[in-house]
Amino acid sequence: MARKTKSDTEQTRQQLIAAARKVFALRGVSRTTLAQIANEAGVTRGAIYWHFKNKPDLFFAMLEQVSLPMIHRINENLPAVDLRDPLRGIQASMHEILRLMKEDEIARTTFEIVVLKCEYVDEFASLESRVIKTGCDFMQTLKRAYEEAREQNLLRDGIDPAQCAMESFVFIKGLIHLWLSDVDGTIVRGKAHSLIDAHIAMRYKQVLY
Amino acid sequence: MARKTKSDTEQTRQQLIAAARKVFALRGVSRTTLAQIANEAGVTRGAIYWHFKNKPDLFFAMLEQVSLPMIHRINENLPAVDLRDPLRGIQASMHEILRLMKEDEIARTTFEIVVLKCEYVDEFASLESRVIKTGCDFMQTLKRAYEEAREQNLLRDGIDPAQCAMESFVFIKGLIHLWLSDVDGTIVRGKAHSLIDAHIAMRYKQVLY
DNA sequence: TTATATACAAACGTGAATGTTTGTAAAGGA
DNA sequence: TCCTTTACAAACATTCACGTTTGTATATAA
Numbered sequence: 001m002a003r004k005t006k007s008d009t010e011q012t013r014q015q016l017i018a019a020a021r022k023v024f025a026l027r028g029v030s031r032t033t034l035a036q037i038a039n040e041a042g043v044t045r046g047a048i049y050w051h052f053k054n055k056p057d058l059f060f061a062m063l064e065q066v067s068l069p070m071i072h073r074i075n076e077n078l079p080a081v082d083l084r085d086p087l088r089g090i091q092a093s094m095h096e097i098l099r100l101m102k103e104d105e106i107a108r109t110t111f112e113i114v115v116l117k118c119e120y121v122d123e124f125a126s127l128e129s130r131v132i133k134t135g136c137d138f139m140q141t142l143k144r145a146y147e148e149a150r151e152q153n154l155l156r157d158g159i160d161p162a163q164c165a166m167e168s169f170v171f172i173k174g175l176i177h178l179w180l181s182d183v184d185g186t187i188v189r190g191k192a193h194s195l196i197d198a199h200i201a202m203r204y205k206q207v208l209y
Numbered sequence: 210m211a212r213k214t215k216s217d218t219e220q221t222r223q224q225l226i227a228a229a230r231k232v233f234a235l236r237g238v239s240r241t242t243l244a245q246i247a248n249e250a251g252v253t254r255g256a257i258y259w260h261f262k263n264k265p266d267l268f269f270a271m272l273e274q275v276s277l278p279m280i281h282r283i284n285e286n287l288p289a290v291d292l293r294d295p296l297r298g299i300q301a302s303m304h305e306i307l308r309l310m311k312e313d314e315i316a317r318t319t320f321e322i323v324v325l326k327c328e329y330v331d332e333f334a335s336l337e338s339r340v341i342k343t344g345c346d347f348m349q350t351l352k353r354a355y356e357e358a359r360e361q362n363l364l365r366d367g368i369d370p371a372q373c374a375m376e377s378f379v380f381i382k383g384l385i386h387l388w389l390s391d392v393d394g395t396i397v398r399g400k401a402h403s404l405i406d407a408h409i410a411m412r413y414k415q416v417l418y
Numbered sequence: 419t420t421a422t423a424t425a426c427a428a429a430c431g432t433g434a435a436t437g438t439t440t441g442t443a444a445a446g447g448a
Numbered sequence: 449t450c451c452t453t454t455a456c457a458a459a460c461a462t463t464c465a466c467g468t469t470t471g472t473a474t475a476t477a478a
Contacts, residue, residue: 026330027330027331028330028331030237031330035435035436044457044458045435045457045458047455047457051455051456054437116329116337118328119327119328120237120326121235121237121326122237156411158410159407163400163407167380167404170397172383174378174381174386175379178344182341187341188375188379194372195372198372198373202368202411218425221426242464242466244464252426253426253427254427256425256427258426263466
């Protein structure tokens with residue numbers, strides 16, 4: 001077979017990842033065969049075994065493509081938006097997550113696979129701890145923002161920043177799951193943004209709107 | 210082979226369901242083979258094919274065993290606990306869910322499978338809509354409780370009962386997922402109950418504790 | 419008591435996915 | 449120009465899970 005140039009090679013790799021994402025989302029990770037992925041990418045299994053060790057390896061390569069830039073984009077919204085009001089930063093960060101899932105098809109599909117089309121066992125069990133760890137980092141950032149809000153006397157009395165941060169994390173976790181499950185968009189998707197606003201509004205000392 | 214009496218037959222069926230639950234939780238639904246389940250139950254695959262059509266059929270039978278009584282137990286806590294304070298009813302219902310997951314191993318394992326060890330595709334895609342539907346019912350009940358709370362002037366100003374109900378549903382969904390993911394219990398499990406209390410407290414007109 | 423249906427066990431056949439090996443045409447270096 | 453390596457395709461061998469069929473001992477009904 002015709003050997004490709006270096007950029008062609010990388011393109012094949014990217015096509016394989018894209019094909020894997022598509023088939024994973026359609027058939028689920030376990031039920032997806034490497035032949036299906038190869039077929040979707042217009043190559044044979046030989047190409048997969050050249051670029052990746054096996055299915056889990058391809059799976060994690062697919063994750064890498066989105067996880068790192070995503071974490072960065074979400075965190076950068078947190079502190080910077082409005083230094084005088086950290087709650088707005090949290091709010092913006094949450095809206096950004098939703099925006100990503102709506103507009104970025106790659107991110108959305110990847111989320112979908114991680115949440116609904118993957119079983120957390122054996123080689124994939126490590127994914128669980130990775131997700132948890134990322135969540136903890138996010139929670140820490142949230143906590144700092146809430147502490148800052150309290151110092152600025154914005155936070156409602158009797159609210160503990162750490163607990164509040166965890167509750168926000170639980171909230172966004174649940175929201176993501178429900179948003180993804182609500183495929184026809186009749187239950188959650190239409191109201192998700194205003195839900196975030198309500199979630200944040202409840203934390204203010206006085207309700208502003 | 211020795212034919213069993215009627216009660217023995219039902220016992221075999223229950224053993225198969227218990228074995229399926231155990232192996233599903235360990236290996237994930239897709240990777241679990243019927244031979245593994247039969248082996249765990251101390252029978253052969255012949256017994257499985259006698260009692261169930263195939264793996265999905267066994268899977269849904271396993272769900273039936275817990276879903277119906279569970280829904281009932283959770284809902285019964287909602288309105289009745291304290292008619293003078295519906296928010297306490299919501300709170301009690303949420304605590305009851307946690308209690309179930311902690312103390313009822315069958316319920317916990319089943320939750321674990323549904324949340325972490327199952328891919329929502331093909332025959333199992335219908336499970337997603339079932340979960341969603343159950344959630345919507347729960348949300349409706351929550352909404353009525355919040356409306357009642359508002360009529361009794363317990364609810365904080367500016368809170369919309371429908372939105373508040375959805376946020377509570379999102380909260381409990383996220384909490385269940387994180388509780389299950391937090392296997393070593395260092396992050397969420399120890400604080401889950403107080404998180405619920407904080408979630409409810411934030412909805413009161415004045416913070417009581 | 420005999421016949422039949424029950425509740426499985428055991429064996430069979432089949433397809434299909436995996437990992438590996440072999441083949442091969444072209445790219446890139448010397 | 450020639451050789452080596454690359455980037456796959458294609459073929460192979462093996463395992464394995466599934467569904468089906470057949471066998472069989474025994475409860476139960478007649």
